[in-house]
Amino acid sequence: MDFINRFFKEDTASKNMAVERLRLVLVHDRASVSTGLMESLKEEMFQVISKYMEIDEKNMEVKLNAGERSTALIANIPVKKIKR
8 A cells, every 4th residue: 555655646846846947937938038048147157256256056046037027037156165
C-alpha cells in the first residue's frame, strides 16, 4: 500500500516550479522581453557587478514582475565577498 501511495502522491515541489516557470513566461511575454534578452541582461549584470564583488553566478536570479500598469526588474544576486 505504501508503494501505491508514493506512486500517486502529488509532487508539490515540481508543481510549484512548473507554475513559477509558466508565470515567468507570461510576464516576459506581456513585457515583450525574450528569453534571450533576459539571459543577455543577466550576463551583463554579472560582468559589471563582478568587477566590484565576488558573486555566486549559479544562484543569481533575474526576473521581471509585471503588474497591471508597470513592470519591475528583480535581481537576487548572492554576494560572496566585496573586492577591495
